[in-house]
Amino acid sequence: MSVGPSWSEPEPASSRAWLRYGIVLATLAACASGPREVRAGVDFATEIRPILQQRCYECHGPHERKGDLRLTNKADGFTAGNLGIPVITPGSARLSPLVDLVTSVDPDERMPKDREPLSAGEIDLIQRWIDEGASWPEGADEPHWAYTKPRRPPLPQVRRTDWPRRGLDHFVLARLEREGLGPAPVADPATLLRRVHLDLTGLPPSLEEQEEFLRDPSPDAYDRVVDGLLASGRFGERWASEWLDLAHYADSTGFMSEVALSNWPYRDWVIDAIDSDMPFDRFTVEQLAGDLLPDATVEQQVATGFLRSVPLNLEAGVREEDARVMQVVDRGNTMGTTWLGTTVACAQCHDHKYDPLSQVEYYRLLAFFDGTTREAVSFDGAGGVHLVARGPTLDLPPSARDRARAENLASKLLQQIDERLPEAWPGAPPLSAAERTVVLAGARTSGAREAVARAGSIFAERLRKELGPLWWNTWFDAQVARVRAGAPEWTALEIVSLESRVNDTVVEQPYRVLDDGSLLLEGPPPERGTYVLELRDVPRDASGLRVEILTDPSLPGGGPGRGVGLARRPVVVSEIALGELAPDGERPIELATALASAHNAVLPPTAVIDEDPATGWTYGGDALRAAQWITVVPQGGLGLAGERRVRLEIQQLAGEGQMIGRLRVSSTRAERDLVQLPPGLAERFLERGWDGLSGFDRMIVLALARQALVPGLRSSFDRAARAALALARPPRAHVIREEAEPRTTHVFERGDHRTPGIAVSGGTPGMLSPMRPDLPRNRLGLARWLVDRDNPLTARVVVNRWWAQLVGRGIVTTPDDFGVRGDRPSHPDLLDWLAVAFMDSGWSRKAVIREIVTSATYRQGALPASLETLERDPANRLLARNPARRLPAESIRDNALQIAGLLSPKRGGPAVFPPQPPGVWLSNGHTIARYTPSDGEDSYRRGVYAVWRRTTPYPSFVNFDAGDRTACVATRSASNTPLQALTLLNDGVYVEAALAFADRVLRELPSGSSQARVARAFRIALAREPTAGETEVLTRLLMARLASARSDPAEAAAVLDGVARFTASPRVDRSELVAWFHVTRVILNLDETIHRG
């Protein structure tokens, strides 16, 4: 309940306890301990003011003056308040009301009021301070330590001059020597190697790396390892997580009805920036204001994804302005925690209670973020007005790899055209060089889809210009003859009912039946959804079913789509499915192909029967204005048996209400190739001839001719289109844009944007360094101010977080609070020295991290030099050792997969879906969540690439303290729970890893003894040899499991069957493999495995 005894005030130990300690003292390397320092007088600045700040300022601080008392400066502290006499009587604690107030037993009188009482230690300090004269030196009213610019302190003198390896070690050692303590002995090489590998890359050292290092006697061997790891390309993947926690990057919007909003180009930007050691000042400026830089590059704009990583509330009932303000506030708060180590959020509703930050100053900070484009806009659809995510995006050029794949695909398609064209069209001129260039350039600049689309239109153009006569003579004459003999008759079907579904919920959808048998849908459309129609009296042997998509004056722009407002929108159909309705249920009807009145090359009508709702059919250009149709052709006809009732399901998932506005369904019994002609076209042709056809009708006929004339080419196009769709979609990044018209920012009364107070403009808090006059008063200026060398906080806050990651605890143990209530630095000079060195290095992250991991401080073992050290400093504030730390959630999985030999080295790209038990993702509001685990390599990718759905994060990461990325987090907790044990024991990911690890050991040592194999497994997982005791435990387990696996082959088979996707290596004995699985599973569960030592 109180500030506990600090490390410098050990409780006296009983002699009995010391006797116990004596037993192990022998095992600990003893170290000379110097004489204790004699306690000097109480120091106001370091001992008293922190108590006043932390315990009294809430009511008697910079913004509050309860009881007319303020304790922020000497003049006020010694002045009479409501009590009528000063609360402090220098020289006499007994006569000082302050002491009475903090020690009172009357809860109504005792200070701090309604708060935890001061600790005995704090009261003692105050009493002694007053008795010693209550010295409150002039100048002690200097600002809080963290608000003054850091200056490089000189290296302190140390006695053990042979210990320091780096400058920073002088500060650590000097402090230890002052306390009469010594550092821990250096960690053994194997531990050190594994530690630095896990700390810098999140992965263990390979066997080769271990051998190389342990054999290399040269003094710089370790430094070379460090350099190698920093340059390994795995460094960024490990260190990005810390930054992504601050940014609270995720792949969904969060909140009810959350939608996927993956901004992986930004995540990859962070990884690349860290790997390439982008200077932190640039790293800062590009993320906060990359869009405002002159001639901003694509990468600089992608960097602003930092600001787009805040959650977005799209739930029905939220107004645009609510969502926007919530994001602006989140951005301001995130900036405060990330760069200033300060919880500015406290000032949203009132002046900060402790830190000198006023409410007005808080809103001046927010003003910098207030001018950006809305990311949620209202959509007036079925079920009322709701919000849709519509933030600014940036289409990225395809990556070099994607470009190469796209070009490859385009060349193949061109080659097929070259080969097939003469078959279908003897004497056809080959594609020209110019035509090829157009296609290949499309691949290069915009990716595979563009290339296929360009090839398609080039080909259509040729048909139109050159193939006309040929087509006329061969194909169409024949068709005409058949049309004359019996034009396909399309008969409108009766639609019994239409139901509109959004996800799995039926939504109200009024409609009207028109005289022609069509349905006109009324009212606003859902944003996306599915129409389910029931049809009656369908001909049993119908050869085609056609959905006509008709125009109507009541639709926006006259239709045929619904969409929003007056704009004419195309209809997008994702999937069409048919089923025969029988009394005992529904029989699915298999569809052979689909045809449409118009389409573009990469979104063919066949996409509606590919069972992939992510692909679909649509049309554009001239076709936008006209009625359309799409026909599905059942495999071998409908073949209805029963009551001739058919269920027709039309999925339309494109969003923005791009749904059918008026439709009619008809069927035909004509021969299959005739089915392809649109209604009325054959009749129009017979009536008017080719020349009498409209341009649009001709286009349809040409498209049909292309399909019929060059069947090989058609399938080439279809294949290419499918391949193009399978290739990565050209990446799209979510970025920040500033509105042309600036918004006026107001202070919100009580923190509520609906009660705006005075208007403010962008500005930085007065407690910190001023913004240089030449900086623009916008986000760019703010970002440059954050990394101005005069800014007292940024460098300190950042190096402190890195220090905490590497040494186990921050120099300031409250990394997200550098304010007066935060912990004071354990080594203030060290912090400043590191901060200045960081800036002097040109803000190089790698330089600081290299400095730390090559230091003697970092290289200490986990055990202190003496038990006294542990006694006096249990929390390791003095840095007299480098204790083991649990790996972060992602590293625990990465490490296990790497040990098993399963981890994929693939970098970057869209989020992957690692295996997880079914039923974890549940629907949320209008969002139906389907979790389809990634296949192949993608299921073994590093955790940083795993999908992060805010309302349902990845379960094993949750169990190991990764947050849900709903809020900015500076430090994760490191809990120790039974759920972690269950995860490592039973989660399929770890079961598979154990099996693959066992397989690896047997594969690599096909004829080794059990002892040799255990030793190898230990080296792989823990980078060290096992002890005799450890080997014994594991070989005993192995023998027991080997016996049971041999006596009960079914049980062994069950283990292997349980991991369906795992294939054992040939020549590995199945019983042995399963027995070893039990052993490797134990190794993956060890405390040591999930810690870096």
Added chain:
Amino acid sequence: MHEEGPLERDWTRRNVLRSLSAGLGSIALGSLLAPPARAAGGALGGRTHVAPRAKRVVYLTMLGGTSQTDLLDAKPLLSKHDGEPCPDELFVGKRLAFIRERPALLASPYRFERAGRAGVPVSELLPHFRGIVDDVTIIRSMRTDEFNHTPAELELLTGLGRFGRPSAGSWVSWGLGSENEDLPAFVALLSGLAQPAAGSALWGAGFLPGRHQGVQFRGVGEPVLFVENPQGVSRRQQREAIDAVNALNRIRLDRLHDPEIEARIDQYEMAFRMQMSVPQATDIWSEPPAVHEMYGTKRGAASFANQCLLARRLLERGVRFVQIFDVGWDHHTGIFTYLPMKCAATDRAAAALVRDLHQRGLLEDTLVVWASEFGRTPVGQVQSEAGLPAPVGRDHQRDAFTVWLAGGGVKKGFVHGRTDDFGNAVAESPVHVHDLNATMLHLLGIDHERLTYRHQGRDFRLTDVHGEVVRAILA
């Protein structure tokens, strides 16, 4: 309260001593080690601020916004003016989620009958609730600040309508610790296949240490994720695997004396016990048929009734805080179709839970809470744009709604607070959701202003900077 540094180890004298003494013995000593400290008590060290009236909580969270005027807050005047355009105070300046044009008053079509000794009017939709009226306190004067689902859910359960704060169950787990050795202190149950709007944040630990987050017990599949052994691994083999893990961990403990390793050993033991106790606890089908009849359980599906019965079994086994999340009360349209369905699916089980706890003598020190994130409007919501027969519903309502509590030190057969004639706003004795939380903590023996956690330089608490104990409902 002292901040628990995330990377800081509890390397205290006591722990060092314990680990050293363990190291002196043989490996076999391990299973005789004292149970983990966390089972003994939480951050309050086993003490409470005031005498506790409840030891545990079962929280029925009916999400979406329950309609008070159709259930427990009868409004005769609303019936009298049914269909009339609503007066100004129900619309002008009132923050509604969907309704944009002046709506009409919408009477409840349901009959209210007086129930219990106090003659409390209860809707015909809640026939089973009538039978427990004498055991409950109804608060008709609830209010909240948020009127959208996610923020309102977060405010109800974490004290602030934004992400990042610990949920009530986590606060209780952190403050009071666990009452049992082999089940978590805080369990979250979902009644169906949909999740609450705010997702797992509603049982998340926020900035509290991760072990205080609610553990989700699932209605389908493994009852707790990863609680089942891998295929082909028997319970005996699992025991031997854990023995080997712990033996090796103990060898390391002897070398490093790191208390975290000792804690890890304890956690593996608890994990093993959980693997036994979770299936036992979750096997509701071992209950006699009469119990199933009472709750109205359903085989083969996740249901509210099944989860209520499961909740009782968990409470019996010492789980401190059981929270059931039931979504689907958001009736903007078709309320007179869907509300009866939701009531039919939950009324019987909720009443059965109170009865069952009573019969087993558990109600005395178990607090039952039935609450929603907000209520619904007394005016109707129609989709007039379509120009067609309008589906009737009610919009979100933050200014007045109803919750009920039972057991654990609250009055019996008591109604607190009053709303105005239309159920539009609180007329008497307002109770903010912060007050509800303050009261819940008070009943558990906790002063809500003193259960604080230092984070980012501020002392946080469940009730943010608000909340007063509602003394009027204390027995």
